[in-house]
Amino acid sequence: MRSVSAAETAPTQYAWPVEAEDLKVRAGRTMAVDGLDLRLSTGVHGLLGPNGAGKTTLIRALATVLPPAGGQLQLLGRGTAKGSDLREIRRELGYLPQHFGFYPRFTVREFIEYMAWLKEMPDRQVTAAGQRAIDRVALSSHADKKLKALSGGMLRRVGIAQAIVHDPRLVLLDEPTVGLDPAQRVGFRDLLREIGGDTCVLVSTHLVEDVSAACSNVIVMASGRQVWQGTPAQLSALGGPDDPGDSPTERGYSAALGQAGGWG
Numbered sequence: 001m002r003s004v005s006a007a008e009t010a011p012t013q014y015a016w017p018v019e020a021e022d023l024k025v026r027a028g029r030t031m032a033v034d035g036l037d038l039r040l041s042t043g044v045h046g047l048l049g050p051n052g053a054g055k056t057t058l059i060r061a062l063a064t065v066l067p068p069a070g071g072q073l074q075l076l077g078r079g080t081a082k083g084s085d086l087r088e089i090r091r092e093l094g095y096l097p098q099h100f101g102f103y104p105r106f107t108v109r110e111f112i113e114y115m116a117w118l119k120e121m122p123d124r125q126v127t128a129a130g131q132r133a134i135d136r137v138a139l140s141s142h143a144d145k146k147l148k149a150l151s152g153g154m155l156r157r158v159g160i161a162q163a164i165v166h167d168p169r170l171v172l173l174d175e176p177t178v179g180l181d182p183a184q185r186v187g188f189r190d191l192l193r194e195i196g197g198d199t200c201v202l203v204s205t206h207l208v209e210d211v212s213a214a215c216s217n218v219i220v221m222a223s224g225r226q227v228w229q230g231t232p233a234q235l236s237a238l239g240g241p242d243d244p245g246d247s248p249t250e251r252g253y254s255a256a257l258g259q260a261g262g263w264g
């Protein structure tokens with residue numbers, strides 16, 4: 001369980017940690033998110049969609065890296081329109097980008113503590129928070145190794161640790177399971193379920209099994225919009241024997257995309 005400050009026990013002023021209405025976000029010249037309506041509560045939300053659906057662009061907008069080009073986006077009860085002060089949102093946000101940058105000469109511990117410090121965590125809490133994040137991604141035995149000496153899967157776990165070190169209220173993970181071996185993926189799904197107990201987590205993935213194992217809610221995106229939303233069980237029930245896929249969830253995912261007009 002994350003540590004809870006007194007301020008956090010006060011009633012929240014918003015119904016949804018993430019609330020988007022007719023959201024549009026540009027990626028270069030493409031309107032990659034194009035009229036998306038989305039409401040996310042506490043829990044683990046899996047984001048599925050074919051290549052180019054707009055998943056990364058949506059996550060970048062929720063991470064306040066890309067500004068909305070239209071529509072409304074409220075994060076943790078705060079507006080994100082041009083000119084808004086985004087600092088409060090960013091302090092409460094944990095983000096693992098698809099390609100995350102790091103300092104190769106830092107040790108795991110130095111990097112995680114540095115990220116906690118960047119999130120303005122009080123100095124006296126940084127060491128313990130860093131250790132806890134390292135433990136949660138099972139990297140304790142590598143804590144004093146330099147990042148440049150780690151495998152791809154270990155680096156991904158460092159990326160997850162830096163996203164959760166400051167106990168954010170909103171966690172955004174873009175393809176976190178890429179490079180993880182099967183045992184690491186199982187550990188990661190357990191961690192996701194634990195974090196989602198009191199936090200809003202959005203995870204984009206190409207692995208449909210991640211969604212059935214760890215998510216309480218699934219969002220399917222295609223062509224910049226949400227085309228389906230429901231529980232993993234509802235997604236599985238959507239698929240029929242003729243839908244492509246190796247599992248009920250994959251067949252349900254294919255059916256959701258088929259209803260939306262295919263993989264394109």
Ligand SMILES: Nc1ncnc2c1ncn2[C@@H]1O[C@H](COP(=O)(O)OP(=O)(O)OP(=O)(O)O)[C@@H](O)[C@H]1O
Pocket residue numbers: 027028029030031032049050051052053054055056057058
């Ligand atoms: N910097 C950019 N300049 C121009 N077009 C872009 C840029 N980044 C993304 N796009 C386009 O925006 C659309 C959405 O891309 P995005 O990366 O958000 O999709 P995605 O669902 O994350 O895809 P993938 O599953 O392949 O990672 C695609 O058509 C992509 O080609």
